[in-house]
Amino acid sequence: MSKREVAHKIEELQTKAKMTNSLQGALYISIFCQEIEEKSDFEWAFTLLGIMTNELAEELKELAECIFKDYKKKKT
Secondary structure, X not given: OOHHHHHHHHHHHHHHHHHHHHHHHHHHHHHHOOOOOOHHHHHHXXXXXXXXXXXXXXXXXXXXXXXXXXXXXXXX
């Protein structure tokens, strides 16, 4: 993986992290700063948040593994 590809992947993951953080903030405000809607109405939003954070973690793991693999190749 070239440095350019790594940089683009990191930029993509940063954007996903910002979107996930924004979703978490919106959910918090929607749920805990209001008294109208039932808390259970937000179940799917939390499901989506869980999926997004899991995907982000997996992509970061894959990126790190790829970088270390490339590093080991260059080192030997």
